[in-house]
Amino acid sequence: MRIYKFAVLGTGFWSGYQLAGWNELNNVKPIAFYNRSLDKAKALAAKHEVGFVYDNVDALLDQHAAELDFVDIVTDVNTHALFTEKAASRGLNVICQKPMSPSWETSLAMVETCKSANVQFYIHENFRFQAPIRKLKEILDYGVIGKIFKANVAFCSGFPVFDNQPFLKDLEEFIITDIGSHVLDISRYLFGEAASLYCHTARINPAIRGEDVANVLLRMKNGVSCFVEMSYATIAEQESFPQTLITVEGDKGMIQLLHNYVIKITTRKGTVITTADPKPYPWMDPAYAVVHSSIVDCNRNILDSIMGKKTAETTGKDNLETMRLVQAAYQSARENIVINF
Numbered sequence: 443m444r445i446y447k448f449a450v451l452g453t454g455f456w457s458g459y460q461l462a463g464w465n466e467l468n469n470v471k472p473i474a475f476y477n478r479s480l481d482k483a484k485a486l487a488a489k490h491e492v493g494f495v496y497d498n499v500d501a502l503l504d505q506h507a508a509e510l511d512f513v514d515i516v517t518d519v520n521t522h523a524l525f526t527e528k529a530a531s532r533g534l535n536v537i538c539q540k541p542m543s544p545s546w547e548t549s550l551a552m553v554e555t556c557k558s559a560n561v562q563f564y565i566h567e568n569f570r571f572q573a574p575i576r577k578l579k580e581i582l583d584y585g586v587i588g589k590i591f592k593a594n595v596a597f598c599s600g601f602p603v604f605d606n607q608p609f610l611k612d613l614e615e616f617i618i619t620d621i622g623s624h625v626l627d628i629s630r631y632l633f634g635e636a637a638s639l640y641c642h643t644a645r646i647n648p649a650i651r652g653e654d655v656a657n658v659l660l661r662m663k664n665g666v667s668c669f670v671e672m673s674y675a676t677i678a679e680q681e682s683f684p685q686t687l688i689t690v691e692g693d694k695g696m697i698q699l700l701h702n703y704v705i706k707i708t709t710r711k712g713t714v715i716t717t718a719d720p721k722p723y724p725w726m727d728p729a730y731a732v733v734h735s736s737i738v739d740c741n742r743n744i745l746d747s748i749m750g751k752k753t754a755e756t757t758g759k760d761n762l763e764t765m766r767l768v769q770a771a772y773q774s775a776r777e778n779i780v781i782n783f
């Protein structure tokens with residue numbers, strides 16, 4: 443069996459889970475880690491029996507490019523473009539965490555860079571791989587609720603998100619890049635591409651720099667009106683982090699994805715209830731269960747593509763459409779205008 447070798451660039455909070463996700467697949471192996479502070483890279487390397495650690499990306503790539511199949515970029519968003527360019531110029535396939543980059547132009551350039559270098563470029567966009575979202579899509583495709591005319595996709599939480607990821611506090615653009623990149627991607631996955639968008643934002647938490655509330659109204663090309671709401675300022679009776687709750691209405695009924703992966707399908711005949719729990723893994727943090735579980739499915743989808751088995755869902759090219767919505771949402775909120783695509 444061929445073993446696909448990779449390097450991880452960035453060994454912060456998320457990388458441990460990303461690596462645990464890779465460990466669930468039996469034909470991949472990390473061989474080198476980069477982190478700007480070497481201590482963190484060393485600690486993770488010891489855990490995963492990785493022999494090479496660097497605090498210089500070029501040194502890692504120069505030393506190991508010949509044996510690597512891909513790099514997995516898990517650094518903060520500002521280094522994504524630079525590291526993508528460095529890996530692509532050495533002929534390496536690139537996997538990069540969401541959001542792809544802070545601007546539309548940079549995202550476009552990243553896709554172009556990889557295309558010209560003739561390497562594969564993927565975004566690790568995992569929310570669409572969550573078990574309840576997959577199940578919801580399956581039910582929708584089955585046609586039980588008929589022709590869809592409206593939807594609500596909601597990620598509204600009061601989870602202390604800055605405790606584990608303090609850098610999010612300093613982002614000038616926060617929730618639409620951090621969560622919008624996920625929930626707008628889910629909306630595309632479920633309902634196709636958007637024709638227009640209108641957005642309101644607000645900052646409720648005075649201790650952060652960016653917006654922590656955003657309401658985005660999308661008109662999809664197929665006519666569906668899709669309201670995407672996100673908030674980290676929500677004080678709810680039942681905290682839902684990190685679940686996306688969804689209601690879809692069609693001319694024959696309604697499907698609701700509710701707390702704890704409960705799915706209710708209502709037609710004129712009544713309501714049927716089912717569940718779609720994420721597959722549990724021992725390394726998952728229970729507070730992030732549905733997200734951590736989906737890392738494995740997202741990685742598998744990308745690896746299948748690297749192996750030439752099938753096309754990945756979350757290629758850089760596909761994710762450009764999600765980035766287009768993220769940037770359009772900021773522009774719409776800033777200028778108070780509807781953006782037509």
Ligand code: 89Y
Nearest residue numbers: 603607620621624684733
């Ligand atoms: O960074 C975010 C993500 O991708 O999923 C949840 C999160 O960790 C905090 O918003």
